[in-house]
Amino acid sequence: MEIFMWWLDLDLASKEWLRENLRADEIPLPVLQGIAEAGGPRREDVPQVLADADWDFIEIQSEFVD
Numbered sequence: 001m002e003i004f005m006w007w008l009d010l011d012l013a014s015k016e017w018l019r020e021n022l023r024a025d026e027i028p029l030p031v032l033q034g035i036a037e038a039g040g041p042r043r044e045d046v047p048q049v050l051a052d053a054d055w056d057f058i059e060i061q062s063e064f065v066d
Helices: 012-020 029-037 052-061
Strands: none
Touching: 012 029, 012 052
16 A cells, blocks of 8 residues: 555554654554554565655655644
8 A cells, every 4th residue: 555545544653663764764653553553564475665765755744733
């Protein structure tokens, strides 16, 4: 599922972590759970939860006033 379809439902703490740790190799479990609960990919579904395009979205397209 594309990030723009679940980003708005992601909790603020997870969004902040992702913005502050762009392209992190490891994502903490609470953030992974937040992504899954918002409708994004689940950790067990794909080897890499966030693709490069997702990180690009977080870096460029996401707004800091969620």
